[in-house]
């Protein structure tokens with residue numbers, strides 16, 4: 541079974557957790573897209589959906605899901621989103637799709653958060669996937685130097701690299717840049733999260749700690765449900 545089939549299974553199982561009338565946060569990425577499609581197919585009445593990116597908003601609109609914003613619906617019942625890594629205690633790395641800031645805002649406004657993933661995303665130690673860090677464009681090279689200092693303090697020798705696309709630097713929906721930090725292994729995610737947040741110019745990082753209530757992992761046999 542392919543990773544995409546596993547993502548579909550996880551997304552479809554998560555869509556079953558949604559009830560009529562809920563305010564639902566819609567994640568970003570290929571796994572979250574399976575959730576959005578499965579949710580739309582259920583045609584539940586009176587949903588309001590808060591997308592975490594322009595890409596997800598477009599997909600949800602095409603599928604006829606009623607959209608709202610965090611401004612209009614600041615309290616969300618349930619958010620379902622993908623992840624790049626799912627570690628012990630459901631500590632996550634997110635932001636591979638460059639939507640980490642909006643994602644974290646929506647997750648933190650949610651009464652419940654479910655992360656959905658294929659089996660390969662589950663790891664014993666976070667850090668194999670490069671950690672995305674969202675940085676304001678103004679003075680970003682200076683900010684990158686300060687990020688490198690913090691990483692070195694965490695025994696991570698490799699400086700973070702700015703994310704490039706074919707036509708230049710990747711810009712987030714908010715117009716910021718993404719730096720990816722190839723950490724290898726993150727031994728103290730909470731301390732790294734705190735240290736990165738203290739850097740002026742860092743808008744947000746992709747460590748999602750103590751936010752996921754449940755993980756639904758698609759496997760070759762079905763799904764596996766993990767709790768923190």
Ligand SMILES: O=C(CO)[C@H](O)[C@H](O)COP(=O)(O)O
Pocket residue numbers: 567568569570571572621622623624633634635636637638639640643
């Ligand atoms: O955090 C994210 C976007 O910012 C995604 O949820 C994450 O990158 C996983 O993506 P995919 O489901 O395509 O593997």
